[in-house]
Amino acid sequence: xxxxxxxxxxxTFPLVNTVFIVANVVVFVHQVxxxxxxxxxxxxxxxxVAGRFFDAxxxxxxxxxxxxxxHGGFVHFIGNMLFLFVFGDNVEDALxxxxxxxxxxxxxxxxxxxxxxxxxxxxxxxIGASGAISAVLGAYIILYPMARVLTIIPIGFLLMxxxxxxxxxxxxxxxxxxxxxxxxxxxxxxxxxxxxxxIGGFVFGFIFAAAGRRRYLQKFHRHRRVFYNEGxxx
Numbered sequence: 001x002x003x004x005x006x007x008x009x010x011x012t013f014p015l016v017n018t019v020f021i022v023a024n025v026v027v028f029v030h031q032v033x034x035x036x037x038x039x040x041x042x043x044x045x046x047x048x049v050a051g052r053f054f055d056a057x058x059x060x061x062x063x064x065x066x067x068x069x070x071h072g073g074f075v076h077f078i079g080n081m082l083f084l085f086v087f088g089d090n091v092e093d094a095l096x097x098x099x100x101x102x103x104x105x106x107x108x109x110x111x112x113x114x115x116x117x118x119x120x121x122x123x124x125x126x127i128g129a130s131g132a133i134s135a136v137l138g139a140y141i142i143l144y145p146m147a148r149v150l151t152i153i154p155i156g157f158l159l160m161x162x163x164x165x166x167x168x169x170x171x172x173x174x175x176x177x178x179x180x181x182x183x184x185x186x187x188x189x190x191x192x193x194x195x196x197x198x199i200g201g202f203v204f205g206f207i208f209a210a211a212g213r214r215r216y217l218q219k220f221h222r223h224r225r226v227f228y229n230e231g232x233x234x
Contacts, residue, residue: 001169002079003086004150004161014089016101021081021088024129027069028077043070047125050116068108070127072192080129084136086149091139091209094216103208107135107201114200118185131197134177138205141170142213174202 031039048067053060071077092100111131116122140147145167153160181195209216 001154001172002152003083003169004152006086006090006144006147006149006166007163008090008144008147010089010093012093012097014092016097016104017084017088017092020104020129021084024069024071024077024081024084028071031070043127044125046070047127048112049123049125050112050119051122054122064109064112065105067112067125067127068105068129068132071129072127076128080133083133084129087136087140088133090144090147091136094143094209095139103135103139103205104132107204107208108132110204111135111194111197111201115194115197118181118196126194126197128194128197131194131201134198134201135205135208137170137173138202138207139209140205141167141174142206142209143216174199177202 031042034042046063046066047070048063049060053063071080095103108129108131111134112126115126115131145165147166148163149166149169151162151164151169153162177195177198180193181199184195
């Protein structure tokens with residue numbers, strides 16, 4: 001399933017979310033413009049490698065955060081940016097710009113270490129924004145469970161569209177991550193997707209938003225109504 005847009009209008013400009021997207025674009029363009037050997041060296045230099053980090057944490061701690069702006073290919077990059085664009089603005093709206101900034105980076109760090117717990121090979125580099133973006137989804141399902149999300153659903157060779165409530169879209173996504181992660185352990189199936197980074201980030205975002213939900217929503221709804229297609233959400 002791919003989200004195209006949601007029907008929840010932000011009341012403030014998503015400054016931090018926009019900066020994150022632009023930063024990802026700049027880094028990805030830099031990656032693809034490098035010769036292949038240089039690109040691989042660039043990724044290895046800035047990726048989070050658990051074994052390298054634990055050997056010299058003071059030297060390699062920046063990679064916990066720099067790895068969040070690297071991507072393994074065009075599909076990886078576009079998918080992450082699409083999710084961040086659709087869901088990030090409203091989470092920033094509720095949390096506020098400064099809190100969202102620190103939330104995003106902390107979520108990325110939590111996701112990286114969550115993946116490390118289930119990695120038998122600590123020399124594998126971890127890259128991508130999906131751990132932090134998973135936290136955004138975890139926060140979104142707490143803050144706006146009834147928001148409608150325009151979704152593309154592939155059925156065989158057909159692409160169907162549907163307006164799904166956020167709790168259903170995000171809930172199905174979370175179950176898929178958990179199932180896929182368990183499959184990699186129980187079935188010994190190798191994968192280059194960090195499912196446990198997704199799960200760790202999602203749980204972090206879910207708990208973070210749940211702990212302050214009333215305060216965040218009071219800020220979001222102050223002096224306004226939020227309209228959906230099917231009615232009014234206060």
